[in-house]
Amino acid sequence: xxxxxxFASARAANLARLAQLSAAEWARSGTQAxxxxxxxxxxxxxxxxxxxxxxxxxxxxxxxxx
Numbered sequence: 001x002x003x004x005x006x007f008a009s010a011r012a013a014n015l016a017r018l019a020q021l022s023a024a025e026w027a028r029s030g031t032q033a034x035x036x037x038x039x040x041x042x043x044x045x046x047x048x049x050x051x052x053x054x055x056x057x058x059x060x061x062x063x064x065x066x
Contacts, residue, residue, distance in 0.1 A: 027039060
């Protein structure tokens with residue numbers, strides 16, 4: 001429970017920060033190892049896909065009775 005609460009708090013802080021970005025900031029990019037060029041505007045999609053992958057894992061674990 002503590003880990004989930006910490007994750008939820010960190011995720012909320014990240015989303016709040018992203019919500020404050022200007023249009024110019026959204027266009028900023030950098031290079032992520034193993035991924036390549038990533039713009040800040042890509043981050044919400046990455047976060048959503050990451051969460052979806054974890055939800056799928058949780059459903060598999062639940063279906064297996066864990």
